[in-house]
Amino acid sequence: MMRCLLLALPxxxxxxxxxxxxxxxxxxxxxxxYVEAYLKEHRGxxxxxxxxxxxxGNAFFILRRHTDKYAASKGAKSPNDYMIxxxxxxxxxxxxxxxxxxxxxxxxxxxx
Numbered sequence: 455m456m457r458c459l460l461l462a463l464p465x466x467x468x469x470x471x472x473x474x475x476x477x478x479x480x481x482x483x484x485x486x487x488y489v490e491a492y493l494k495e496h497r498g499x500x501x502x503x504x505x506x507x508x509x510x511g512n513a514f515f516i517l518r519r520h521t522d523k524y525a526a527s528k529g530a531k532s533p534n535d536y537m538i539x540x541x542x543x544x545x546x547x548x549x550x551x552x553x554x555x556x557x558x559x560x561x562x563x564x565x566x
Contacts, residue, residue: 474542475542475547475556475558478540478542478547478556478558479547479549479556481540482515482538482540482547482549482556484509485505485508485509485515485517485538485540486538486549486551488500488505488508488509489505489517489536489538489551492504492508493534498533498534499517499519499533499534499536500517502517505517514540514541515538515539515540515541516538516539516540516541516546517536517537517538518530518536518537518538518539518548519533519535519536520532520533520534520535520536522537524537525537525550528548528550528557529550529552529553530550530551530552531552532552534551535550535551535552536551537549537550537551537557538551542558545558546558
């Protein structure tokens with residue numbers, strides 16, 4: 455029985471893109487557009503307070519710069535590389551600016 459559960463776990467985690475993931479990615483779009491517009495206008499990332507204010511104080515959003523250890527471990531290198539995350543109740547669901555891809559905990563567990 456336990457062996458069946460262990461074999462089924464990757465299938466459960468890999469269930470394509472869950473509805474929750476799709477909602478998180480849609481929720482991140484305004485924040486992504488804000489940071490991209492800010493970068494074009496100011497040639498740099500917004501301050502944390504500007505980012506929070508622009509996202510109406512949403513405490514579930516996070517901006518990680520290239521100097522952040524986690525962002526750097528995922529590939530951020532240049533000063534304009536960033537990750538935006540939204541808390542989904544179990545982990546953060548991230549957008550990575552340098553490859554325009556989303557990352558969540560199931561990707562990390564499965565090594566994607």
